[in-house]
Every structure is written in structure tokens, then in C-alpha cells.
Amino acid sequence: MKGSRQDILDWAEQGRIAAPNVVAALRVVGTLPDPADWRRFVDRLLLWGGATLCAAGLIFFLAYNWQDLGKFAKFGLAEALLAVSVVVSFRGGGESPASKAALFAAALVTGALFALFGQTYQTGADTFELFAAWALAILPWALVSRSPLLWLLCLALGNLAIYYYFHADLSVIGFLLNFERQFWALIFFNAAALAIWEYAAGKFQPRLHASWAMRIIAAACGLSVTWFCMMTILSSARSTTPLVYLTYLAWLVISFVYYRYKRFDLFIISGQILSLVLIVATFMVDALFKMSIIDDAFGSLVIGAVVICLSAAGGVWLKHLAKIGGKV
Amino acid sequence: MTRLSPEQVWQELAHAGLVAGEAPEPSRSATPWVVRLMLGVAGWFGALFVLVFLFLFFKHLWSSAQLLMAFGLALCSIAAVCYRSRHRNDFIEQLGLALSLAGQYLVISGLLNWLGSRSNLSFVVVALFEAALVAVMADALHRTLSAFAAAIALSYALFLQGAMNLPATALAAGLVLVWTQEFAWSQRGALLRPVGYGLALAAVYIDHALLRGEFWFLSRPIRHGQAFNVAEATTATLLLCVISLVAALRILQREGIPPGSTWSRVALFASLAVSATSYRAPGLAVGLLILLLGFANGNRLLAGLGVLALAAYLSHYYYQLQWTLLDKSLVLFATGALLLALRYGLSKFWGGEKRHA
Numbered sequence: 001m002k003g004s005r006q007d008i009l010d011w012a013e014q015g016r017i018a019a020p021n022v023v024a025a026l027r028v029v030g031t032l033p034d035p036a037d038w039r040r041f042v043d044r045l046l047l048w049g050g051a052t053l054c055a056a057g058l059i060f061f062l063a064y065n066w067q068d069l070g071k072f073a074k075f076g077l078a079e080a081l082l083a084v085s086v087v088v089s090f091r092g093g094g095e096s097p098a099s100k101a102a103l104f105a106a107a108l109v110t111g112a113l114f115a116l117f118g119q120t121y122q123t124g125a126d127t128f129e130l131f132a133a134w135a136l137a138i139l140p141w142a143l144v145s146r147s148p149l150l151w152l153l154c155l156a157l158g159n160l161a162i163y164y165y166f167h168a169d170l171s172v173i174g175f176l177l178n179f180e181r182q183f184w185a186l187i188f189f190n191a192a193a194l195a196i197w198e199y200a201a202g203k204f205q206p207r208l209h210a211s212w213a214m215r216i217i218a219a220a221c222g223l224s225v226t227w228f229c230m231m232t233i234l235s236s237a238r239s240t241t242p243l244v245y246l247t248y249l250a251w252l253v254i255s256f257v258y259y260r261y262k263r264f265d266l267f268i269i270s271g272q273i274l275s276l277v278l279i280v281a282t283f284m285v286d287a288l289f290k291m292s293i294i295d296d297a298f299g300s301l302v303i304g305a306v307v308i309c310l311s312a313a314g315g316v317w318l319k320h321l322a323k324i325g326g327k328v
Numbered sequence: 329m330t331r332l333s334p335e336q337v338w339q340e341l342a343h344a345g346l347v348a349g350e351a352p353e354p355s356r357s358a359t360p361w362v363v364r365l366m367l368g369v370a371g372w373f374g375a376l377f378v379l380v381f382l383f384l385f386f387k388h389l390w391s392s393a394q395l396l397m398a399f400g401l402a403l404c405s406i407a408a409v410c411y412r413s414r415h416r417n418d419f420i421e422q423l424g425l426a427l428s429l430a431g432q433y434l435v436i437s438g439l440l441n442w443l444g445s446r447s448n449l450s451f452v453v454v455a456l457f458e459a460a461l462v463a464v465m466a467d468a469l470h471r472t473l474s475a476f477a478a479a480i481a482l483s484y485a486l487f488l489q490g491a492m493n494l495p496a497t498a499l500a501a502g503l504v505l506v507w508t509q510e511f512a513w514s515q516r517g518a519l520l521r522p523v524g525y526g527l528a529l530a531a532v533y534i535d536h537a538l539l540r541g542e543f544w545f546l547s548r549p550i551r552h553g554q555a556f557n558v559a560e561a562t563t564a565t566l567l568l569c570v571i572s573l574v575a576a577l578r579i580l581q582r583e584g585i586p587p588g589s590t591w592s593r594v595a596l597f598a599s600l601a602v603s604a605t606s607y608r609a610p611g612l613a614v615g616l617l618i619l620l621l622g623f624a625n626g627n628r629l630l631a632g633l634g635v636l637a638l639a640a641y642l643s644h645y646y647y648q649l650q651w652t653l654l655d656k657s658l659v660l661f662a663t664g665a666l667l668l669a670l671r672y673g674l675s676k677f678w679g680g681e682k683r684h685a
Contacts, residue, residue: 053664
């Protein structure tokens with residue numbers, strides 16, 4: 001059983017627990033690590049830190065493009081590290097911490113190998129092709145290992161591939177044409193990933209139930225849809241404008257209902273409140289400044305006051321939600 | 329895992345003889361960090377509109393640095409009154425935050441116009457101003473933001489003096505002081521904890537800003553490609569070694585591990601070895617230190633910031649101009665290999681311990 005660290009520290013601050021007793025009090029309620037926790041922490045820290053730094057070291061080394069080292073030596077080095085990582089991972093059966101860390105290192109080294117291939121043979125491939133190929137290459141490992149970190153790496157690479165795909169055309173016309181399509185692609189990619197992840201974690205893959213990873217995907221999705229909606233409000237009306245507003249509303253309602261009533265998550269609801277405050281402020285900027293309803297200076301003051309009041313009201317409600325712990 | 333209610337926690341403590349009397353009335357409910365984050369970002373947006381109003385309404389304000397500072401100080405004073413008001417509530421707090429952020433922008437802009445935006449004196453004064461706000465503004469979110477700003481300003485003051493490694497060392501010293509004393513100075517927790525979080529956030533930011541030579545809040549580059557200063561890097565690394573040793577010794581002492589034990593020797597060796605990498609990669613040791621302090625104090629938020637600081641550093645280390653990618657790859661690979669070797673050694677040691685048990 002565990003108590004709240006915050007309760008103990010609050011009482012110590014009020015003078016109800018003497019300062020020399022604070023550590024003992026925290027130990028009584030189990031909020032400080034015991035020797036077994038320390039061993040696990042040191043073991044994981046050394047393992048994940050070591051594996052990540054070694055893989056990053058290889059990526060930096062290959063990016064240096066050392067001319068004195070032949071291409072076969074470079075390929076040999078990258079492939080040897082990849083082989084060692086994969087062998088270590090499969091010998092651990094995919095379940096041990098060492099196995100997971102080795103597979104993550106292998107996923108990083110795979111990207112370095114793709115980059116080395118492009119660098120050596122000047123394939124002329126675009127940046128998005130590198131990220132897309134990298135994501136596809138490590139997808140089977142993510143499927144087999146069911147590791148949240150590996151899935152997140154896959155999704156991050158997918159996002160990068162989408163971003164660079166729509167930025168391949170550097171002309172102004174290309175940018176304008178691709179601006180909308182890029183947001184649609186990012187929103188649907190991340191929303192689909194989040195929906196599938198939630199379904200899989202709840203249905204048949206409890207190991208995927210990592211709230212930190214789900215929050216990152218939800219934040220990516222929320223950021224894309226909010227930014228897109230803000231840009232749409234501020235730009236002149238187009239045929240797709242109502243569709244953008246509908247998509248924003250759909251995201252807001254569906255995610256709110258899910259994370260408020262089905263699986264309570266204060267982080268995601270806080271993000272929704274912030275998004276709503278920003279959208280209201282953007283609507284007001286558009287209405288007050290463009291239509292010149294009132295003087296610009298006072299318009300700014302009014303919008304500032306609305307942002308302050310809405311966010312404070314949101315804060316009060318969120319604190320209430322935190323207190324009742326998501327109970328309806 | 330079942331979570332104890334505050335009343336149950338009090339009973340457990342009373343049973344252990346650590347407290348006496350009736351359970352205290354619930355204090356003003358603590359704001360979860362996610363809500364603070366939302367309020368902080370919204371407060372920043374609110375401040376932006378207040379600034380636009382000032383910009384449009386008082387057009388002559390921007391012609392004089394002294395006027396900017398006076399106006400900014402007036403806004404900060406109103407914010408201080410909001411925070412100390414007897415009628416304080418969430419709306420007044422949010423108003424205070426927005427006014428204070430707008431006021432700080434005016435004061436800092438005035439200071440940089442007056443003393444010069446490339447003078448280290450400007451940043452020392454900004455750091456002192458922000459440190460004063462930490463003391464005056466009785467609010468956790470505001471104190472976190474002010475401590476963050478003070479740490480960044482001080483780092484830039486050092487950076488403008490040609491110091492590339494000392495900012496991370498200075499931050500590490502502040503972090504170790506605050507978080508190793510968190511429980512001993514628990515009665516000052518309302519002041520210390522926000523400062524500790526502000527310093528940890530500054531570590532995340534500085535890791536990328538200093539590596540890329542980006543200017544704080546005005547988004548313009550300062551001095552790209554500073555020459556590497558051997559004496560400064562050596563001093564900063566040695567100081568960081570001492571700071572890491574102090575942190576390790578304090579944690580070992582709290583955990584009741586004798587100084588001569590194997591655990592103690594391994595911990596001290598690892599602290600020294602990781603700190604030594606600071607000569608070429610100062611962000612690695614600082615990120616690891618935040619992670620360690622967070623875990624040791626049972627503070628998951630701080631540990632998370634440590635991971636974020638490490639990730640931010642690694643992703644921006646690539647762009648650091650003073651070292652070639654070959655040098656950097658060697659530092660990363662050697663540190664990674666050292667960590668894996670330490671893990672191998674420890675697993676053998678623990679295996680031996682289990683067999684003898």
C-alpha cells in the first residue's frame with residue numbers, strides 16, 4: 001500500500017511532522033525506494049542508458065562520414081552492431097529488460113544503416129523515404145515485442161515521414177497546396193494510432209497499456225488538430241473550412257467522453273481545456289481585429305481577460321476532477 | 329496497488345510514533361502538475377494579449393527603456409498584491425500570473441535596451457530580478473517560472489563570458505542543494521520545491537539553447553561557435569565531479585549504506601566516471617543527476633524531467649559546433665560501453681550475493 005508523498009510534505013510544511021521524521025514518515029507509507037527498488041532502478045538505468053548511448057554513438061560516427069574508413073568497414077561496423085543487438089534480444093526471448101533494450105538499440109541502428117546506404121550510394125531518395133523505410137523496417141519488431149517505446153519510435157518516424165513528404169516541394173505554391181493535406185494526414189495518422197492503441201491495450205495487449213505513451217500520441221493529435229483549426233479560423237474561408245471545424249469538434253467530443261468517462265486521464269482533459277481556450281481566443285481575434293468591432297487595443301484587453309477567466313475556470317474544474325479521481 | 333487516504337496515512341504515521349494528535353484538516357488542495365502546466369501556458373497567452381494592449385494603447389512606452397521598466401515593475405507589483413490578497417482565488421491567481429508575465433517582459437526588454445542585449449551585466453541583473461520574484465510571489469507556478477528564468481539568465485551571463493560548461497555545473501549545484509535538502513528543509517518546501525523544478529526545467533532548456541547558441545526569449549542567435557576553453561571546461565568538469573560525489577554521498581548516507589561498502593564504492597566510481605564525460609558533453613551528467621535525485625526522493629515528475637533533459641541533450645548534441653561528430657561519437661560510445669560494463673559487473677556481484685544468501 002502506498003500513501004501520498006504530497007500529504008506528508010504538506011504536513012511537514014505545516015509543522016505537524018518534525019523535519020527529522022520526514023524521511024521515516026515517507027518510508028512508512030512506501031513513497032521512498034527500498035533496496036529492491038534501487039537495484040531495479042540502477043539495473044535499468046545502466047542498461048537503457050548504455051544501449052541508447054552506444055546506438056547514438058554509432059549514428060554520430062556514421063554521420064561524420066570518415067573518409068579514411070572504407071564503405072565496407074562502415075557497413076561492417078553498423079551491421080555487426082545490428083547483429084549483436086538482434087542476437088542479444090532474441091536470446092533474451094523478448095521478455096527480459098536486456099532483450100527489450102537491445103531491440104530498441106537495433107531499431108536505432110537500422111536507421112543509421114539506411115542513412116549510410118543513402119550516403120554511400122547517393123540513391124537520391126528524399127528524406128521522407130528514409131523515415132518511411134525506417135518505420136516499416138522496424139514495424140515487425142514493434143509488433144512482436146509489443147514494446148510501447150518501439151511503437152512510439154515507429155509512430156514518431158511515421159510523423160516525420162508525413163511532414164517531409166509534404167515539404168518535399170519547396171516552392172510557395174507547393175507549400176500552399178500541401179499545407180492542408182499535411183494536417184489532414186497528421187491528424188488521421190495520429191488519431192488512428194491512438195484509437196488502435198487504446199483498443200489493443202484494453203482488449204488483448206495489456207502490456208501496451210502505458211499511459212505516458214498514449215499521452216504523447218494524444219498530445220500529437222491534439223496539437224495538430226488545434227493548430228489546423230486556429231490556422232483555418234485566421235485564414236480566409238474555403239470549401240473545406242466547415243469540415244475542419246467539424247473535425248475539431250468531433251475530436252474534442254469523442255476524446256473528452258472517452259478520457260472522462262471510459263478511461264479517466266487528467267493530462268488529456270487538461271490539454272483539451274487548453275485547446276478550447278486557444279480556439280475561443282483565436283475566434284475572438286478573428287472577429288474583433290478583422291471585423292473591427294471595437295478598438296484593437298481594447299479588443300486585446302478583452303481577449304486577454306477571456307483567456308484568463310476561461311483558463312482559471314478550467315483550472316477550478318480540473319482540480320475538482322482530480323479530487324474526485326474521475327468519478328462521475 | 330491500493331492507495332491510502334490521507335486519514336489512513338495519518339493513522340499509519342501515528343502508529344509508527346511519528347505524529348501525534350488528530351489528523352489535520354485537509355489543506356487547500358494541491359494543484360496537479362498537469363493543471364499547473366495548462367494554467368502556465370494559458371497565463372502566457374493571456375500575458376501576450378495584455379502586452380498587445382499596452383503596445384497599442386501606450387505607444388510612447390516603447391521609446392524609453394526606463395519607462396518600460398517602471399511600467400513592468402508596476403504590473404509585477406499588482407501581481408504580487410494579487411498573490412498576497414486575502415480574497416485570493418483561482419481567477420485572481422491567473423490574473424496575477426498574466427500581469428506578472430507581461431510585466432516581466434517589459435522589465436527585461438527595458439533592461440536589455442538599457443544595458444545592452446549582449447552584455448553579461450544585463451543577464452546578471454535579469455537573474456537577480458527573477459530571483460527577487462521567486463521570493464516575493466507566493467505561488468508555486470510563478471516561483472517555478474521565475475526560478476527557470478533566473479537560471480537561464482545566469483547561464484547566459486556565464487555563456488557571454490565564454491563559459492560553455494559552467495552553466496550546466498552551476499545548475500547541477502543548485503539542483504543537488506535543493507533536492508538533497510528537500511526533506512531536511514521541509515518547512516520551506518513551498519519555496520524550495522518550485523525552485524527545484526525551475527532549475528530542472530532550465531536544464532532541459534539550456535541543454536538545447538547553449539548547444540545551438542540561441543538567444544533567450546528574443547530568438548536571435550548570439551555567439552555561434554565559441555572557442556573551446558580548456559581551463560573553463562576542466563574547472564567545470566572538476567566541480568561537477570565534486571557535486572556528483574556530494575549528491576551520491578548524501579543519498580548513500582540517507583539509505584544507511586556504509587562508506588566503505590561495495591555499493592558505496594561502485595556508486596562513487598560511477599558518479600566520477602559519468603561526471604568526467606562533462607568535459608565534452610556536460611548535459612549527460614546533469615540529466616542523469618536529475619533522474620537520480622528524482623528517483624531517490626520518490627518524485628516521479630522530477631525523474632521524468634531528468635529523462636526529458638537527457639533526450640533534449642542527446643537530440644541537440646548532434647548540432648554542437650565545437651566538437652566533430654567523430655569526437656562526439658567516441659564520447660557517447662565510451663559512456664554507453666562504461667554503463668553496460670558497470671551493469672555486467674553489478675549483475676555478477678548481485679548474483680554472487682544471492683548465491684551466498
